[in-house]
Amino acid sequence: MKGEKKMKKLMYLIIVILVLGLLLPAAAVADETQSKLKLEDKVSATALMPLDGTWIILDEIMTTPALFSGPWAWNSVFTVKFTITDLYVVTDRFKVYDWSILVIETPNLPDWDVLGFAGPMVSPPWESDPATALADGRFSSAVICFASGSHSIDIEDIHIPPVSVGGPQFSDGTVAFKAELYSLEVDIDIKPGSDPNSINLKSKGVVPVAFLGSAIFDVTTVDVNTLMFGPGSATPVHDLNDPIVYADHLQDVNVDGYLDLVCHFKTSEVGLVKGDTDATLTGETTDGVIVYGTDSVNIVGK
Ligand SMILES: [Ca+2]
Ligand SMILES: [Ca+2]
Numbered sequence: 001m002k003g004e005k006k007m008k009k010l011m012y013l014i015i016v017i018l019v020l021g022l023l024l025p026a027a028a029v030a031d032e033t034q035s036k037l038k039l040e041d042k043v044s045a046t047a048l049m050p051l052d053g054t055w056i057i058l059d060e061i062m063t064t065p066a067l068f069s070g071p072w073a074w075n076s077v078f079t080v081k082f083t084i085t086d087l088y089v090v091t092d093r094f095k096v097y098d099w100s101i102l103v104i105e106t107p108n109l110p111d112w113d114v115l116g117f118a119g120p121m122v123s124p125p126w127e128s129d130p131a132t133a134l135a136d137g138r139f140s141s142a143v144i145c146f147a148s149g150s151h152s153i154d155i156e157d158i159h160i161p162p163v164s165v166g167g168p169q170f171s172d173g174t175v176a177f178k179a180e181l182y183s184l185e186v187d188i189d190i191k192p193g194s195d196p197n198s199i200n201l202k203s204k205g206v207v208p209v210a211f212l213g214s215a216i217f218d219v220t221t222v223d224v225n226t227l228m229f230g231p232g233s234a235t236p237v238h239d240l241n242d243p244i245v246y247a248d249h250l251q252d253v254n255v256d257g258y259l260d261l262v263c264h265f266k267t268s269e270v271g272l273v274k275g276d277t278d279a280t281l282t283g284e285t286t287d288g289v290i291v292y293g294t295d296s297v298n299i300v301g302k
């Protein structure tokens, strides 16, 4: 009986070891696939509002202080830049709420009649292009950055212009807004110390690439698990999560007083082909800002 029990225990142990052996490599493969997902994939999967900078234009019959027919929501691992502007007739003004909490109020600007124009729909400033309205300065506008995570936006029109001097409200709420991933273009140096940046596609070696730090870009804020280089989205060959390895990769390669982050990618994984003239390094900061930079390459060899 004792021997049978021991046998049973042994069988259990073998089964547990077998199951673990099957599960662990599967988990490792899933992790790798995850890290190789392109930036766009990480966002589009959960976005309920376009995060590509497409303007949303609304023109609704309303009186102040009514809410536009939202809300507009998204969930993003990245910081999102949100731009809102009045459109068509000056000058609606807005309150923007995130999960019902007021986050910004756009500035109070003079109404069209105060500006001395003939009528709201017949003379300037009448503008149907949000980008032009934003640049104009006479339309009430604001820019807000939302941290990574889940957001639900409501927009309230708190001032609609009168139909005439001292007259009743125009009863027409107009607004344009857009959301886009907040990204920062920075300088990189492919093969620091070399120019041109010759890359031999047949090489079994690595390509060093540096994110160059600056007054506005602290390279130590980059999440090393997000680094990707070239069309093949190569990931670093070294384990930059190891503090000692990481410290070795923080250098001031261009001697400007700002630390740079040097990373190495397998040439065979970078995905460059003959005729390519540049390559891009991307990453994300720990607070969700996308950083990217491009440098020239000179493909050599057969
Ligand atoms: Ca308006
Ligand atoms: Ca170089």
Ligand SMILES: [Ca+2]
Pocket (backbone or CB within 6 Å): 212, 213, 251, 252, 253, 254, 255, 256, 257, 258, 259, 260
């Ligand atoms: Ca530097």
